[in-house]
Amino acid sequence: MAELLLRGVRVIDPFQDLEEVMDVAVARGRIAEVGRGLSGEGREVLEAEGLVLAPGFLDIHVHLRDPGREDEETLESGLRAAVRGGFTAVCCMPNTDPPLDNASLVEDLVLRARGLGLADLFPVGCVTRGREGKELAEMGLMFASAARVRAFSDDGDPVADSGLMRRALQYVKKFGGVIVSHAEDKSLSRGGQVNEGRVSFALGLRGIPALAEEVMVARDLLLAEETGARLHLAHLSTAGSVRLLREAKSRGVRVTAEATPHHLVLSEADIRDYDPVYKVNPPLRTPEDVRELRRALADGTLDAVATDHAPHSPEEKEREFEYAPFGVVGMESAFPVLYTELVEKGELGLPALIDRLTRGPARVLDLKPPEYGEGIRPGARADLVLLDPAAEWVIDASTFASRGRNCPYQGWRVRGKVVLTLKNGKVVHRAPGYQRAFSRDGG
Amino acid sequence: MAGGAGERRHLLDVDDLGPEDLERVLETARSFSEVMRRPIKKVPSLRGKTVVNLFYEPSTRTRLSFEVAAKRLSADVLNFTASTSSVEKGESLKDTALTLRAMGVDAVVIRHPVAGAPWLLRRWLDVTVLNAGDGMHAHPTQALLDLFTMRERLGGLEGKTIAYVGDILHSRVARSGFKACLAMGMKVLAVAPPTLLPPVVPEGVEVSYDLDEVIPRCDVLYMLRVQKERLLEGRFPSPQEYSRYYQLNMERLRAARPGVVVMHPGPMNRGMEISSEVADAPHAAINAQVAAGVAVRMAVLFLLLGTGERGD
Numbered sequence: 001m002a003e004l005l006l007r008g009v010r011v012i013d014p015f016q017d018l019e020e021v022m023d024v025a026v027a028r029g030r031i032a033e034v035g036r037g038l039s040g041e042g043r044e045v046l047e048a049e050g051l052v053l054a055p056g057f058l059d060i061h062v063h064l065r066d067p068g069r070e071d072e073e074t075l076e077s078g079l080r081a082a083v084r085g086g087f088t089a090v091c092c093m094p095n096t097d098p099p100l101d102n103a104s105l106v107e108d109l110v111l112r113a114r115g116l117g118l119a120d121l122f123p124v125g126c127v128t129r130g131r132e133g134k135e136l137a138e139m140g141l142m143f144a145s146a147a148r149v150r151a152f153s154d155d156g157d158p159v160a161d162s163g164l165m166r167r168a169l170q171y172v173k174k175f176g177g178v179i180v181s182h183a184e185d186k187s188l189s190r191g192g193q194v195n196e197g198r199v200s201f202a203l204g205l206r207g208i209p210a211l212a213e214e215v216m217v218a219r220d221l222l223l224a225e226e227t228g229a230r231l232h233l234a235h236l237s238t239a240g241s242v243r244l245l246r247e248a249k250s251r252g253v254r255v256t257a258e259a260t261p262h263h264l265v266l267s268e269a270d271i272r273d274y275d276p277v278y279k280v281n282p283p284l285r286t287p288e289d290v291r292e293l294r295r296a297l298a299d300g301t302l303d304a305v306a307t308d309h310a311p312h313s314p315e316e317k318e319r320e321f322e323y324a325p326f327g328v329v330g331m332e333s334a335f336p337v338l339y340t341e342l343v344e345k346g347e348l349g350l351p352a353l354i355d356r357l358t359r360g361p362a363r364v365l366d367l368k369p370p371e372y373g374e375g376i377r378p379g380a381r382a383d384l385v386l387l388d389p390a391a392e393w394v395i396d397a398s399t400f401a402s403r404g405r406n407c408p409y410q411g412w413r414v415r416g417k418v419v420l421t422l423k424n425g426k427v428v429h430r431a432p433g434y435q436r437a438f439s440r441d442g443g
Numbered sequence: 444m445a446g447g448a449g450e451r452r453h454l455l456d457v458d459d460l461g462p463e464d465l466e467r468v469l470e471t472a473r474s475f476s477e478v479m480r481r482p483i484k485k486v487p488s489l490r491g492k493t494v495v496n497l498f499y500e501p502s503t504r505t506r507l508s509f510e511v512a513a514k515r516l517s518a519d520v521l522n523f524t525a526s527t528s529s530v531e532k533g534e535s536l537k538d539t540a541l542t543l544r545a546m547g548v549d550a551v552v553i554r555h556p557v558a559g560a561p562w563l564l565r566r567w568l569d570v571t572v573l574n575a576g577d578g579m580h581a582h583p584t585q586a587l588l589d590l591f592t593m594r595e596r597l598g599g600l601e602g603k604t605i606a607y608v609g610d611i612l613h614s615r616v617a618r619s620g621f622k623a624c625l626a627m628g629m630k631v632l633a634v635a636p637p638t639l640l641p642p643v644v645p646e647g648v649e650v651s652y653d654l655d656e657v658i659p660r661c662d663v664l665y666m667l668r669v670q671k672e673r674l675l676e677g678r679f680p681s682p683q684e685y686s687r688y689y690q691l692n693m694e695r696l697r698a699a700r701p702g703v704v705v706m707h708p709g710p711m712n713r714g715m716e717i718s719s720e721v722a723d724a725p726h727a728a729i730n731a732q733v734a735a736g737v738a739v740r741m742a743v744l745f746l747l748l749g750t751g752e753r754g755d
Contacts, residue, residue, distance in 0.1 A: 201641040204558035204580025205620055209642070273566065274559025320537055322557035322578070 003027040004425070005040050006386065011050035014359040019351055024053055026382045027292065029425035036092060038114075046347035047347035048418030049297075055375060056088025056383035056421065057357040058121075059331060060151070060364055061234055061258060061306035064090075066109070068097025073311040073403050075109065078331075079118040081309070081402035083428040085331035086357075086418040089120040089372050091365065095156040101137040101402060103125035106147035118428050120372065120383075122365065124180060125149040127159050127168045134161075136168060136378055138189075143175045151365055152196060153180035155234060158216055160186065165220065169229035176366060178256075179232040183216035183241070184282070193322055195283040199268040205321065205392035208283050212239040217241045221248040224255055232282050232364050233257040235308050237282040239292035246301050256364040259293045261334045265341045266290075276317050277408045297356060298348050305353075307334050311404025329404035333395055335387065337409055339416030341390075350389065350420065381428040382425035388434075390415035445554060453572045455561050456581040457622040458723050464746075465590070465626060471592050472735070474559035478515070479738060488749050492549040496522045497539070497564075498575070499555045504709060504733065505575050505584075509552050512740035517593075517628060518748075521548070540567040550748055554579070558566030571747050582615040585708055586623035592732045593663055596704045602647045606657050608634040608689060611717050612641050621645055632657055633690065638678040639669075646707035652675035654689050658698045665706045666691050666717045682715055689696040692718035696726065704728050 004026040011034070012019050023038040026029060037432035043121060064078035073081075080089045092109070092139040094100030100206035101111070113121035125142040129135050130156045154174065158181065169179050189212035194200050196207020209355035217233060221244060224231035236242065238256050245257050250363040268288045271278040278284060296302040310327025317324050335357070342348040362373045392415050397407035453459060460468065494513040498506050501720075506522065511518045513541060523539075524749050534542075536555075540563075543551060550571040553561050558580035561621050565572045575583040591600065594600055605624050607617045611633045631648045632645055634642060651657050669685060679685045691705065705717075705727045713719045722729060 196642055198643040201618070201643060201645070204578050204615060206579075207642065274562045315535070318537055320557045320563065321559045425695070 002044040003032065005038060005043040005045045005423055006043050006048045006053055007038070008194040009041065009051050009386070011053050011055045011376050012354050013376040014351065014355040015055060016059055016216040016371050018376070024376065024424045026384075026422065029382055031376060031378055031380045031382050034376065035214070045266065048141040048386065049241050050388070051419065052387040053376065054354045054385050054387065054390060055358045055373065056385050056423065057086045057335070058089045058367070059085075059087045059307050059309070059334075060091040060304060060361040061260075062090050062092055062154075062309040062331060063311070063327070064092040064094065065311060071403070072313050075101075075112055075121075076116055076118075077401060077403045078309070079121070081329070081331045081400060082157050082225060083118045083423065084418065085333070086335050086421055087119055087331060088385070088421065088423050089122060090331075091122045091151060093153065093155040094126045095154075099126050099131045100124070101131065101248070102127050103138065103141045103147070105156060106142050106149050107145045118423060119427065122151070122156070123149055123365070124151045124153050127152045127154050127179060128164065132156060133157065133159055134166065134310040135243060136164070136171060136339065138179060139168075139172060141173060145242050148371075150175070150177050150234065151180050153182060153234065154179060155182045158186065159181050159297065160183050161218060162168075166223050166227060169223055169231065170228040173227070173229050176230075180232045180234050180290070180383070181216065181220045182234050183213050183220060183236075185212050185215045186310065187217065188212035193279065194271060195268045196287050197268070197286065199271065203271070203274070208281075210240050210289070210364035211341065213238055213282055214240040214244060217244050221245070221253055221255060223384060225251070225253045229255045230366075232304070235260050235263065235282060235287050236293065236302065236393070237263045237289060241396050242292050242296045242301060246296070246435045254412065256303040257301070258304040258364065259297060259302050260308045261305060261330055261337050262328055263373065264290065264293050264297065264305070264410060270408075274321045275407050276321050277328065277410075279324055279326055280328055281326035289440060293345055294342065297342075298352065303356070304364055305334065305338065305356045306361065307331050307405075309402070310407050311402050314405055315404045318365055327400050327406065329400065329407050332402060333407060333409050334398050335415045335418055336393070336395065336414040337412070339389065340414040344415055365424050384422040386420035387417060388414065388417045388419045391415065391419070393417055453565055454583055454743055454747060455565065455572065455574045457583045457586050457619050459583070461627065464668050465624070467539065467625075468587055468739065468742050469591055469594065469747060471746060472587075472738040475741040476735070476738040477746070486652035487517045488745055489513065489516040490655070493547075494518045494520050494550045494552060494744065495543055495548045496520065497543070498522070498553050498554045499553075499560070499578070502554050502559045502576065504597050504736075505554060508733070508736040509575060509740050512737050513744055514747075515543060515737070516741055516744055518744070524655050530553045535567065536563060537567055541576065544570065548701075550744065571746070576615055579613045579618070581619045583619050584736070584743060585616050586645050587618060587743065588723050588732055588735040589665070589706060590623050590627060590737045591739050592706065592728050593704060595731065595735070597662055597702070599702065603662040604628070604630040604632065604660055605663040605665055606632040606634050606661045607665045607667060607754055608654060609690065610669050610673060611635050611667065612639050613670075614681055615666050617686050620646055620665065621648065632661070636679055636685075639673065646715055655698065657698065658695055661703060662689055663706060665702045666701065668708065668710065668712060669716050686715055690716055690718060693720050693724070694696070696724070701705045706732060
């Protein structure tokens with residue numbers, strides 16, 4: 001593999017609190033040298049002034065539909081979508097068919113992912129057998145397997161039984177696991193389509209109250225506090241949840257939390273013409289909720305951005321709102337949409353955004369080197385993403401590597417582009433038609 | 444109506460109509476209601492036009508009303524009734540829309556059990572779309588015929604007070620009715636137990652839980668059907684308890700203003716939201732609503748599809 005030199009690139013590495021313009025050389029899958037005035041001799045050189053180099057992103061919440069719904073996404077199409085979005089590691093949720101509730105299923109996925117060589121896969125295992133919410137899945141065996149599963153969730157559904165949730169939290173302490181809560185009290189959300197309030201009434205759609213999430217967030221925070229176990233709150237969407245989270249963190253509860261790009265960027269006011277592309281669970285909330293999520297992301301109360309990438313077939317999404325499934329694709333639009341809406345508008349610095357896409361999610365899973373997060377330093381594995389903050393382009397879902405086309409940002413003019421993704425030093429994504437070319441020995 | 448000159452025009456909800464449009468519909472409906480008193484109740488205005496009634500939900504009265512209206516305007520009418528049970532596995536709405544487009548129809552009247560279906564149809568179809576009720580969302584021709592009926596009874600509507608009573612939360616009649624009544628300058632009240640009210644009501648609508656307090660203030664008492672499903676959802680404990688507080692009966696009616704108009708979109712649950720005596724009392728304009736339905740739907744079809752010549 002040819003050696004590569006990125007010259008004059010702005011390195012942003014949250015793992016070292018580093019932000020500096022320098023040259024970075026990659027050889028034999030690792031970072032060879034970091035410094036100034038590095039020689040381009042014998043190396044492919046990219047003049048990278050104005051570009052940003054960051055550790056490959058980690059998406060801790062994606063649905064890859066494999067096994068079971070390979071018409072919607074496969075491991076391969078999903079991981080291709082990941083690297084196009086700058087993610088060199090992803091956590092796939094276990095609500096597949098069959099659900100990922102045992103060691104052989106998660107091992108199979110991880111081994112297949114390794115064979116593809118695109119992005120690392122850290123599967124999330126089920127909390128309960130068959131995601132049925134009745135008895136614990138073999139979480140310890142999944143942890144001990146080659147997949148090293150350390151996060152568990154019945155995502156798509158909550159663990160409704162409080163006693164079972166408490167035991168799950170207690171049990172994973174044995175090996176330092178984390179329970180990922182899909183916080184939804186179904187008795188409060190049943191039949192709901194959009195956020196309950198002014199918009200649900202105006203649209204004539206059943207509402208999902210903020211309370212459906214907050215009741216469960218409150219329960220799980222109390223359980224986490226009592227058990228002393230680690231809890232992660234998935235896709236938080238309301239100001240009330242953020243308030244509960246802040247308060248719990250200040251009391252020292254071992255909790256982390258994520259928000260999705262769509263909950264940070266879109267609100268219920270964006271729902272147009274009953275287009276089910278805006279149908280997500282939890283639902284798009286009010287502009288006030290969006291503001292509070294942004295504040296919490298900026299001040300670190302929210303640890304991570306996670307996409308909740310949820311591909312669906314066009315037949316399922318091009319229909320009546322009420323009959324369409326929940327979910328949007330997200331990996332290939334996450335960085336540009338967040339860069340445009342949060343960084344360009346001055347609400348979040350670029351280093352903070354990169355932190356929430358790298359170090360923050362690594363903290364959620366307690367991932368440590370060498371698995372993830374070696375940073376940009378000599379000897380580290382070259383899992384890197386090169387970003388062009390100035391690139392202006394139009395999002396077109398028909399060009400996505402994902403099989404899903406259910407993208408709510410279709411046609412958006414955005415700034416910020418993932419131009420190059422390296423996995424083990426290998427180029428796994430290069431933006432098509434990107435104007436800057438590599439030159440052999442730029443000298 | 445929605446869309447300017449040369450654009451395809453639709454009636455998806457009441458707010459597709461500006462104040463002038465509303466006035467034009469009501470005036471046109473009045474002239475058509477005169478036609479209906481003639482021995483030969485037919486005008487050739489829409490000769491050669493084809494109207495499809497696309498009904499995904501059983502509704503004898505609304506479908507018949509649209510059918511009669513279109514036929515009295517000399518349009519050809521096709522009825523397409525899809526059983527709700529076949530929706531999940533049957534042909535998609537999109538494919539049905541594309542089929543209708545290929546057939547070259549002029550207008551589609553759609554009734555659908557879920558909100559928003561007429562909006563999807565408008566996106567996929569380049570013909571006039573009329574919403575005959577979509578889920579809990581909108582029912583604009585019902586709102587228009589209600590305005591027509593009230594105006595016939597009360598004269599002007601500005602400053603008059605209407606109370607919608609019953610299952611406001613799940614009612615497309617109330618949702619479109621609120622918009623129509625507010626547009627006419629009426630005062631609007633929403634009366635129901637808290638479990639049948641929306642979390643937020645539109646601006647200008649006053650909420651009350653107390654029917655007895657509201658009755659003396661109203662010119663119109665609009666009773667909404669309360670479905671058995673709401674009982675199963677636990678929104679009130681029993682039909683007896685519901686009617687104890689929210690049924691319009693003769694005893695309650697005695698507290699009303701002398702000329703009060705009692706309305707109901709039908710079909711009624713006699714003995715539940717309205718007593719039989721009240722339903723048959725002279726205050727009740729329920730049959731007048733049905734008659735107005737045909738005239739108003741004639742007016743809407745004529746204004747959306749016609750050349751402007753009545754031709755009689």
